[in-house]
Amino acid sequence: METGSYAGYTAVDASRVIKIPEGISKQDAIGAFLMGMTTLSLVKESYPVQKAETVLVHAAAGGVSISLAL
Numbered sequence: 001m002e003t004g005s006y007a008g009y010t011a012v013d014a015s016r017v018i019k020i021p022e023g024i025s026k027q028d029a030i031g032a033f034l035m036g037m038t039t040l041s042l043v044k045e046s047y048p049v050q051k052a053e054t055v056l057v058h059a060a061a062g063g064v065s066i067s068l069a070l
Contacts, residue, residue: 035063042068 020029042064043049057065 031063035067038064039067 018029018033020026043055049055055068057068
């Protein structure tokens with residue numbers, strides 16, 4: 001079992017799995033995924049941004065702010 005996990009193994013449908021490319025650490029991959037999920041939550045769940053709407057990104061210095069700009 002890996003440190004910090006709740007299970008040593010789990011069963012997941014292959015369509016739900018994302019392969020981490022060579023050279024990217026697990027920590028970096030998890031951080032990027034979490035940043036993307038936070039961004040998605042902001043633009044879909046907290047306020048569903050529509051096409052042609054303007055969104056003000058205040059203090060765009062962190063990863064979520066940068067991903068919002070993409």
